[in-house]
Structures are given as structure tokens and as C-alpha cells.
Amino acid sequence: LALHALQHVLQSRATIYQHNQRIQALEDQEDEQQKVSDNDNDEEEESWRDQGFTRPTVLILLPTRSTCHDFVKTLLSLLQQDQPQQPNSRDDDARDRFDQEYGPLQVDDADMDENARVYRQKAIQSKGSDWHELFGETANDDDDFKLGLSLHPKRRNKKSVTESTCDIKLYSDFYKSDIIVASPLGLKISVTPESISETSDNDADFLSSIEMCIVHRSDVLLMQNWDHVMDLLPLLNQQPKKTNDTDFSRVRPYLLAGQAAQWRQLIMTSQFLDPLILSTFKRFSENRQGQVRIRRKTPAEEANVTSVLLPVRQVFQRVSCSTIANQGADRVRYFVDSVLPQIQRHKQHHTMIFIPSYFDFISLRNILLKKEVEFVSVTEYARTSEVSRGRARFLQGRKPIMLYTGRAHYFLRHQIKGIRHLIFLGVPEEASFYADHVNLLNEGLEKRDDIIMDDGLASCLVLYTKYDSYALERIVGTANCSRMVRGEKSSFIFAS
Template identity: 35%
Template sequence: MAFHGSRGDLRGRGNSEGSGRRSSMGGSRGRGRGRGRGGFRGGRGKPVFDSTRIAQQKEVEANEESEPESPSEAEEEPESQDESSGDEEPLPAVRSYAALMQSFATDLGPQAKRRKLDPEARPESAKTEEEENSKPAAEDSDEVEEPEEGPETETDGLLEDEDDLEDASDPFEAHFADPDDNILSKRLKSLEKNQWVTQKAVIPKFGKVVIGIPEIDDKNDRTRPKPLSEPAELRLKQKLAGVMSKQRPEFDDLEKHITPSIFGYQDIFYCERRPTNSESLRRLACLHAVNHVFKTRDRVIKNNARLAKEENNGDLELRDQGFTRPKVLMILPTRESCVRMVKMITFLCEPDQQENQKRFDDSYVEKEEKFSDDKPQDFRELFGGNDDDMFRLGLKFTRKTIKYFSQFYNSDIIFASPLGLRLALEGKDDKKGDYDFLSSIEVVIVDQADALLMQNWEHVEYIFEHLNLQPKEAHGCDFSRVRSWYLDNNAKYFRQTIALAAFNTPELNTLFFNKSRNWAGKFKISINYPGAIQELGLKIKQTFSRLESLSFASDPDARFTYFTTAVIPSLTRSAKDSTGTVIFIPSYLDFVRVRNYFSTSPATTSLSFGSISEYTSVRDVTRARSHFFSGRHSVLLYTERAHHFRRYQLRGVRKVIMYGLPDNPIFYKEIVGGYLGRSVQEGKLEPGEGSARVIFSKWDILKLERIAGTERVGKMIKEKGDTFDFL
């Protein structure tokens, strides 16, 4: 998907209308942020990266001899090393990656951690409420000002679970630390050639599973993992196992089947995420992420102890690290979704302290209820709380503390929206783009991926393109401890991707197909759809018309031609045929084309129309809805993204024409069943009088399956007839 528009057009899909201005549908927010639903992020009063502010804070720090309370706007550059030091130790000679080491800076040692000597400069969690309230309001920045550490320097403390390390049956050990060389070498060769062997299976009460494994000789290796009935069967850290045994002693049906693949480090694309199962999926994702971080940390602590005990350790090769510290990346749609993930992590970890907790609550938590009960459940889950879609947050674990807003290179887990992370990757003003902190990501979790499609999907693609690249700088890395597959540039084959979405789309399919290269294999999970046409709750004539489209690229032109030649004449035949007609248009570009046609074509001069898109102002939306309900406008053009962000309840609807099918099958039920059903209830329409007409092509097969049903979709795509009626 091409990235349209200028640098300021980062929020939306790059639509042509309204370039350079904020979306009029955004409304206001308590912290002065516009929602920018498909709109544009130009002209923010405060830049995301503010080097001047950092300089001012350093000056205050020097005067007060304590770290500043106000956070910086961007990642602080690592403290410069003492240039007068000329007795730098030479780097050890390493055969397999000498060329890589020479490309980095000469000083590779981790910087010493700056300790706070001032008793007043204590952690945020230790400060009194009065001191917290006296601070300035929390800024919208992504981190606190602190020196950059080495990739694994924050490992002081004793091992918590010394007896559960280096278990050969542990998936962590089998996937990262000590994989079977015979299987791994074969699979890496297959991955380099993009050779996969696929299997399909149906699991009762769970769904359809498509299994992909890099092609190998052993056919018995291509089997799906067996279900697990309880958390006790997982290889968890003892602390996490204790929490799960008390809070979740048994798995439900979903958890039983999906847990083995998640904790077995296989890629997962789960296409049936719902508000009803979101808590279970969130718990599993966070449990897996924290368990992975803790096992990585404890392996490093144990090896540090071994190196300290053995004086002659020149022959001791310990490979336990990546280039940088961050190991888990969570890509989320809103700040509220980040809050839910963080709360789940703290619930699982039970930390003694949470540093910068108040600042996190001030910046991310919004307790006021914004929506009435008439909004659907999926809408309230996505847009409830703080729905700002520009954020990034580093989370750091020590033995007893969780620290929020840690510098990216000091973090274990990074939470970010696509927009927020892309701005960090590209840099701003005098700050160069930096993506080295993504070089050692081993687990990526994309939650509510379908919601990210309605933001700007190109940002997600950009992020995945910059994962697991070789870093440009050393960042205090000890290369003698880096795992060999990092040095061989094979990290992308070890990374696990977990994508959770309410439904599948071509964009999600393409990302999972192209960027999921896990040597352990990948799973795509969906269900057999009964069809939204059977779930409307009233009797409506529904006509599905198939258009012939030779290619995906020519589909927009073929669809427009079909609409103007087959649909418009039925509307202009008589005023009665057009009154109360809603034309639903998924694509904004198609919306502009159809709107211009209604405005300029002689064929539509008899039709009065209004329009509502994601860029329409609140005032114009109110006017368009009022004119449509009163009959002043006989036709109303309505986009999918406008419905996604607002869920308008339109009145006076007598007929629905779908220029294209929506991705979300819930939208079909709300627009066809909801709008026409309301007209029946209000007496504007007699039962059985309403109708719906849908235009589709063979390129809409994923959408059509969810709306017409899995059993019908094949016939509707392949049969000679091009019209299908349902009641």
C-alpha cells in the first residue's frame, strides 16, 4: 500500500481531501489532543522531539544536583564518553563476526548507571501525594531523561528461580538458547528460499487452522501442538506460575488450544478476537511476554555469576544476549489499550514498587465514561477511556520494581501505537532517525489489528520493515555475549509474531505472509461463518450483485462503471425509488469519486443528496442527517471509516445500497438490519418493505464470507449467475 500525502499526513490513510488540516471529526480531548480520525497531524503546538527542552532540563539538573522531575520529549542521547581517555582496551579478536565489530564505535563498554545521591531525588513511587501534586502536569513524552545502559546491565540481584533454568524441554531454551542444529539448519535454508509446507485442520468449538512450517524432510514434525488444560503445564517462572495457579487454575476452550502455540514461540494470527474473549487473549499475551523477559534476564544473571567466579574464563563462551535490551514490542491502537496491557502485567508480576506510576496514570488513564449504553460493545471497548492514538512507552523490570517511561534502550517491553513509533523511528528536526532499539525484538504482539487498519496501515508495515535490522551503533553491547544467530543476521527467523484481530483482511494476510518467517512455524486461525445476512433480526430482501473485475487494480474502475450503469438508473426512475437511500462506500477514494459524480453528472440532477465521511465536520454531519431524515435529501453517501469512528444512528432509511462490502461484518448488521429496523419501529417503513443491494467482486471473498457465510461464498464467486437474493 503506497504512503500517500506529505509528512504531515501521518494519521489517516493518505486521503486526498483535507490535506494539511486536522480531521473535523476529532473533537477535543482533555489533554489538548485531537483524535484525528483519519485526519492529519500537522501543526501540533509542541514537537514530539524537543531538543531545546532537554537542554533546559540539563541546566536545571546541574543547578539543583538532582534529576529533573519533568520528563524529556524524546530519547536522550547517550552520555558522551571521556574523550581524554586514551588507554582504551583493544577489542577481543573474534573470528566469526570481526567485520561486524569493526563497523561499530570504538568504545563498546556499557555506561555506568547514574545513581541519585540527593535524598530528595527518589523514585516516583516513593514520593508522597503532596510532592506528586506539586509537580507540573505530566508531559506527553515517551521516556524519562536517563543515561543509556548496555543491553543487559540492569541485572543486579539474586536469581529468583535458579532451579528452572536451562531445561532442555523448555520452549524458551529450544527456540532461542539451544535449538536443534539439524532441524534449524534445514528450516533456515527453506526460509531463505521462502519454501513452506501447509496443512489445514478443523478443531471443534475452536475454528479452522492453517499451519505453515518451513519445508523439511521429517513429515512427522509438521503437527500442531496438543492442547493444554491448565497453566501448570506451562514452563513458567515460579513467581508467575504461583499467580496463575491462584487466579486462573484452568484454561477455557480458547486458551487450551491457542496457548501451546503462543508459548511454543510459533507465530499466531488469530482472526476471531472479540470483546468477550479479549481478556483471555490479553492475559496469555502478557503472561508470555513477561515470562520471556524474566527468563532472558535470569539467564544473563546466571552467566554473569559464572564469569565472576571463574578467573580463567577466556575459553568460556556464553551466548545469552541480543544487540540491545528491548525484547518485546506491543503495537496497540490507543492509550487505553496500553493501560489494559500494563494493568495485566502488574497483576501478573505483583511488583513491590511501580516507579513513575502517577505520571503514567496522568498521561494514560481516563476514568470518565464517554459513551452511552446504546453504543455497541466493540465500539466501547476500542474508544472507551483514553483513545489517543499517538503514544510510545518503555517498561523496565528490575527484581522488585516496574519502571514506566524508561528510555527505549533500557526497556524490556515497548508499547506503542503505529503513529507514535513511526515518529520515533523517523526522528524529527535535528534528531536522526533511530531504529537500533528494535534490533533485538524477539516477541511482537499486535492487538486489535483490525482497528489499526482504520488508522494508517502503512505505519505498521514501516515498523515491521525496521524490525531486527543490524544496529548502526554498539549501544554498550558486549559482542562476546551476543547469540550467534543475531550476528548472522538471522534474528528475523527467530522472532515470534502474535497478531490478534476481529477478522481477516488482505492487508493483514499480506503482512502475516511476508513478515512471518519464524523457523518454528506459523498458525492462522479463523472460523466457519454462518453469515451476517441471517443475523439481522428482521425480514429484508437482500440482493447481492456480482460485477466482473479482471484484476484487483482494475476493480475500482469496474465497480464505478457498474454502479453508474446498473444502480443509478434504478434511483432516477422515480422519486419514490430514491427517497431514504443510504449508499455505503468503504473506500474514501471511491466516496470522492461517487460524490463528484452526483454533483456533476446530468444523470443525477433529479437526486438531492448529502454526504458524511470521516472528514465531515460535526456541524455538517448534523445538517446532513437532518436533511436526510426530513426528506430534503433523498440520498445520503456514507463511508465505512465514518461509521467506524462514530457509529451514527441514521433515521429515515428505506433502502441500503452497498457500493462495497465492509470489512467488519458487524457494520453490515448495524447498517442494514439496524437502520431499516429502526425505520420499521418508528412507522416510517412497513415490515418487509425495506431492501438492501450489495455490489461485490471476486476480490471481496474474505468480506463476502463473513457476510454471506462460508458455505455460500464459493457458489457466489464461481457460479454463472451474477445475482443472488436472500430474505
């Protein structure tokens, strides 16, 4: 992706440079006999339309500062400028500032004793390599940033523009930048400081000529807040409100005609497919050449269900659902009508309900409060003291039910102990979350006097709808998913 974006900008800048040289040569020409005819001049002037309303042509949306640091470092390495060529160059301060603001964080554990340090490292390692890459102790996980990059080709050979190197400047003004690297939140705040709907005073003109938009790591952005992406994409390629020193004789015709979105390339990458990501791509990818979607099918032997190590029956129950908008409400309704009465009738303890959607969590929490059902909840917004207290009560059996949100596990990766009965109120987007939790069944439930136990065997129940096919495919495999979504049966059992 970095090479693709870099090549696009360099070719565009080289074309503009060649045309500037040609225009300058014609302006300096003094011999009237050597001038071409007016018709030839008109045809040549049309070929000089090589720019947009503003200079930025590439927009790259990334989730965190650490991913931005890696991406920009890749750009610098491709330009062979990962190390400044001149030790005393004026770019040194910008590079140092960039490494300080976006680079790995410094961990100060000098005041910790050896046992605490070992325990801390062990806890961090247990969270997994994917978590460590995004949210580890040295990873800069700040999601509010924006950075302008400007490229300046330097000619080596006067006879060829292609034999040129390029200088890259960090922290350039957006209107003087070629590439804008930002998080959706950071750019949204910059473009719309008060409200995304109040566009009268917003300065989003620098997004009017974007030719390539890359939404990288969409799976992480989905867990953060996808609304920020949905608010930004409509602002691309709008007609500018100010002239911004634009040379309209050099502006491409399709930009003047308001057809810029049809010439823009939208690239979205993700670790997994999700209906929200796909619908966003279909809505905002308006390129004249059409759309291309690349997906990877999951063979049965690579499905996440094969990673379950415990001998436990895993029941997948399909819930009837009419529309995708009602699937959350239908799952909650099925749980309240069919599953919750059984839990209460058998006085079932140590039941954890994993809820991928925060809206479903709010709905179920309100219902349980109304029915006066005892439970604890662990969310991404809860204080550390609340989480610790709730986990202890759940482990001891003083609270029979725990509600655990998918975003809490994504960002915090708690290792919940005391689970005997596991219920997924929806299929987790991250397939690894399924096996991780099933393998935790009966963890920490040794025979102890301070733990309230029941006589039931460990169990696992997954409630899904036909609209969960993408997430379900990653857990059970493509072939099994097709039968489970379209088949006549609504209940399926897997055993390891």
C-alpha cells in the same frame, strides 16, 4: 499474550544473569590450577552469546492508550505487582503518572440537566459494547503513545534463579527497556520525526534486536491507518548504526550475520480476517519455523444475515473483477453504469450508500459531482454541524442520496434515520454493521408533511467481488460464501 511476552523476557533475563555470575566468578578466580583449559573456555564463551545489539526484545503495538493501560495492568497482575509492595517506593509516582495518562478518563457532567444526561447515556449505550470499550466516554482513545518497560529479577534463593520475583519499571529509556509498548503512530513519530524514508538521521537502533513483535487488535489498527504498521515492520532487526555500548562478545551469532528477522516471532491478532492483514503477515513473518494462521469458520446459523429482523429482500450482486487492485474501481464503475441510472429513472429518495473504503468514497463523490447528482455525505472528517445538516436533509428527502463511509460508522456509530433503499458499495469489514443498517430501513419515515416519500418498497443491495470472501463469509456463512464467490450465478437473494 501478556504471559507469553513476560515469560520470554524473564527467561532471557535469567539466562543473562546466570552468565554474568559465571563470568564474574571466572574473573575473580585466582588459583591457576583451578582454571579450565583455553579450549574449554572458548566453548563456554560461545554459550555466553545470549544478547542482542540492544536490550529491547519485545515490541507490542496497540491501537489506543486504554488498550495499553489494560495490557500493562495485566503484566503487573501477572507479576503480582498491580499494587506497589512498598507504599513509599519510588515507583509510586510512575504508577500514578501511568494511571493518569493511560487510565480511564474523568467525565464531568455536573453542569448537564437530568434530561440531557439521560439522553446522552442512552445515545452512548446504543453505540454497542465494542464501541464503548474503545471509544466510550471514559475510554482513552488517544493513538499517539509509546512506553518503555524494564524488568529486574530479584533473587529470593541464592541456589535458584527460578525462585525469583521481578520488579517492573515504567517509563524507562528505550535502550534500557525489555518491552516497548506503543501505538504505530507514536513509535513512527519517535523513530522518524520527519519522514519514514529519511533513515540517515533516524534513531531506530533500539529495534535492532526485537525477538517478538505482537500486533494486537489489528482490526482496530486497520481502521486507524494500516500504513503506520507497514512503515514500522521493515525497521525491525536492521543492523544498528551505532555501537550503543554493545558487548559484541555476547551478541548472538545470527544477529551478527544479519539473520535476526528469521529468528523473530511475529504475532498478529484480529477480530476478523482481512486480506491486508494477511498479506502483511505473510510478508514480514520470516521465521525459520514457518507460519501458522488460525481462523474460525462461520456456520450459517451464526452468520450476521440471520440478525436481520425486517422482512426485506437482500440482493447480493457479484461484480466481475480481474485483480484485487482494481476491485474498488470495478465496483464504482458497476454502480455508475448499472445502479445509478435506475435510481435517477425512478426518482428514488432516501437511498443510503454505505462505502467501506474511503478511496471508493472519493471516487464516487467526484463522479456524482461531475454528473450534478444531488447528495449529502457523512464522513469521519466532516464537522458535527455538517453531519447534522446532512442527516436532516436526507431524512426530509430534500437530498435523495447519502454517502456514508465505513470509518465514519466505526468511530462515530451514527444511527441514520430515513433509509428506505440501502446499497453497500463493498462488504463491510465489521459483520455487525450489515444487520445494524438493514434493521434501520424505514426508521423515521412516518407519514409526515415535511418528508418527501416515494412508493417503492424497502430494498437492500450489496455489491461484492470475489476478493471480498473473508468479509462476505462473516455475513452469509462459510458455505454460502463459497457458492457466492465461485458459483456460476452472480446474483443471490436472501430474505428474512
